[in-house]
C-alpha cells in the first residue's frame with residue numbers, strides 16, 4: 001500500500017466529508033473505520049440543517065458556511081456518483097408554547113444516503129476506506145507523525161485526523177492529550193402518513209417532525225446524558241409519540257416504519273474540537289459536534305482542509321482548539 005498524505009480515523013459524516021474535501025484538493029486519503037461506513041451517530045441523525053435559533057452563537061459562522069456549501073456538495077456528489085443525498089429545502093416551523101415562527105426555506109439531507117454518496121465519491125477519486133479496522137493508538141516520534149496502530153497493523157501517514165466521534169477522546173488519550181467529551185444518547189422513529197403529506201419541518205419543545213424526500217416522517221429525539229447504549233426503550237418511543245401527535249394530530253393514523261438510537265458526541269462547553277492538537281505537527285482533531293454534525297460537516301471539512309494545507313481557514317478556529325480548557329483555567 002503506498003503511503004497516503006492523510007490518515008483519517010472514523011467514517012461518520014465528519015471523516016467522510018473531510019476525506020472527500022482533501023481528495024478534491026489533491027491529497028491522498030486513507031480512512032480507517034472500526035465498524036462499517038456511516039454506522040455511528042451519523043446513521044441516527046434526522047438530517048436537519050438547523051436554524052441559528054438552536055445553535056450557540058459561536059457556531060453561527062460555521063453553520064452559515066455549511067448551509068452555503070451544502071447545495072454545491074450534494075450536486076457534485078450526484079454528478080460524480082449518480083447518488084442523491086435526499087437534499088430538500090422546506091419551511092421550518094419553530095413552535096414554543098402557543099408561539100410559532102416560520103423560517104423559509106431550511107435545508108435537510110438524508111444522512112444515510114449522503115454517507116453512501118460520499119463513500120462512492122471517495123472511492124472513485126482513489127481514496128482508500130478500510131472497514132472493520134480499529135485504531136488503538138496514535139504513533140509519533142519526537143520529530144513527526146508516524147501514523148496509527150490498528151487491529152490490522154501499522155498504517156503510516158504524515159498527517160492524521162482524529163474524526164472518531166465518541167472514540168476520539170480515548171484515541172487522543174494515547175498521546176497524553178485530554179479533551180472533555182461525553183455521550184448524549186438519542187432515540188428516534190420514522191412513520192408514514194396514511195394519507196396526505198407534511199410539507200414542513202415542525203420543531204416543538206420536546207419533539208421534532210422531519211418529513212423526508214421519500215415520504216417518511218422522522219420523529220425525534222430523546223436526550224439521555226451519559227448513556228452510551230444504542231438500545232431503544234418503549235418509554236422513549238411512547239414519550240416521542242405522545243408529543244408528536246400533540247404537535248401534529250394526523251400522525252395518530254400513521255404507519256410505523258422503524259425505530260433506532262444513536263449517541264451524540266458532546267463536549268463540556270458545547271463546542272466542537274477543530275484544528276491542530278497540542279501544537280503537534282501533523283495531528284488534527286474534528287469531533288464533538290453533538291446535535292449539529294450533519295449541519296456543520298461541510299464547513300468542518302473546508303476549514304480543516306485549509307488548516308492541513310497551511311492556509312488560513314475561512315472561519316477562525318481559535319474558539320475550537322483542543323487546549324481551550326487549559327487556557328481558560
Ligand SMILES: Cc1cc2nc3c(=O)[nH]c(=O)nc-3n(C[C@H](O)[C@H](O)[C@H](O)COP(=O)(O)OP(=O)(O)OC[C@H]3O[C@@H](n4cnc5c(N)ncnc54)[C@H](O)[C@@H]3O)c2cc1C
Pocket residue numbers: 009010011012013014015032033034035036037038039040041042043044045046047048049050133134135136163164165166167168171185186187188220221261262263264265286287288289290291292293294295296
Ligand atoms: C438521534 C440523533 C439525531 C440527530 N439529528 C441531527 C440533525 O438533525 N442534524 C444534525 O446536524 N445533526 C444531528 N445529529 C448529530 C449528528 O448525528 C452528529 O453530530 C454527527 O453524526 C457526528 O458525526 P461524527 O462523524 O463526528 O461521528 P460518528 O458518526 O459517530 O462517526 C465516528 C466514527 O468513528 C468510528 N470510530 C470510533 N472509534 C474508532 C477507532 N478507535 N478506530 C476506528 N474507527 C473508530 C466509529 O465507528 C464511527 O463510525 C443527531 C444525532 C442523533 C444521535
